[in-house]
Ligand SMILES: Nc1ncnc2c1ncn2[C@@H]1O[C@H](COP(=O)(O)OP(=O)(O)OP(=O)(O)O)[C@@H](O)[C@H]1O
């Protein structure tokens with residue numbers, strides 16, 4: 001277990017009589033190296049939940065745990081949890097921003113993340129914030145920018161002059177430069193054209209293949225099918241399902257949660273409805289299906 005949510009409840013504006021739970025009794029675990037897709041209809045609580053993983057939001061009740069970091073607004077619970085830790089980890093918990101070195105978050109709107117005068121300065125902010133010396137921070141940032149495919153002639157440009165796809169890449173580089181173990185991305189392909197989307201997804205897959213844990217918030221079920229090892233479904237502030245992509249997409253409740261069915265599963269369903277005779281129920285990708293369909297023609 002690398003990340004744990006334990007009975008998390010969260011209310012924005014608790015004093016407002018019309019307030020409601022944005023997160024309601026959420027419990028689950030994520031293992032190191034997982035590629036988690038966090039899905040659910042708009043307003044279901046996805047962005048709220050991920051912000052408890054780097055202490056931008058403190059759960060009203062319950063706690064999030066990332067390795068030895070505890071995130072909660074329950075002071076008694078926090079004290080009790082950290083009292084069992086070795087001294088150094090206990091102290092790190094008290095300086096809670098240190099969790100952000102472990103958990104890198106790319107926000108839903110890259111404009112919220114970018115702020116410096118130049119692309120390079122923007123990316124350097126992360127490592128410098130964690131006290132990495134200037135020279136080293138520059139080296140790490142140049143490497144991160146190259147890794148995400150931003151050419152050198154962009155380094156001195158203003159991040160605000162970039163296209164949507166380029167801004168997202170710079171925002172990702174800004175997180176990678178601090179080398180976090182866990183990368184969280186909130187709808188990183190929103191608003192991109194198909195080519196830009198493919199490039200960002202390939203980049204995320206590549207980052208995952210280096211051993212990092214990835215949590216991806218997305219409405220794109222084709223991406224979920226392609227990348228995720230685990231799916232967490234939120235609906236109206238509650239966790240309603242945690243499963244593999246195959247379990248979700250072969251099941252009957254996907255439309256209940258207002259999720260789109262990936263193109264492959266739509267096609268498979270249609271074949272079965274039209275009376276295709278062979279058992280294709282356990283096939284979960286186009287390559288396998290094509291070989292079965294081809295075999296029938298021979
Ligand atoms: N800053 C805020 N103040 C008050 N309520 C908020 C705030 N941010 C979110 N909410 C409310 O909390 C609930 C969960 O919102 P959240 O942004 O986590 O949903 P989401 O699943 O990320 O949605 P989307 O897919 O549209 O990004 C919603 O009802 C939303 O209106």
Ligand SMILES: [Mg+2]
Nearest residue numbers: 046047048108
């Ligand atoms: Mg959101």
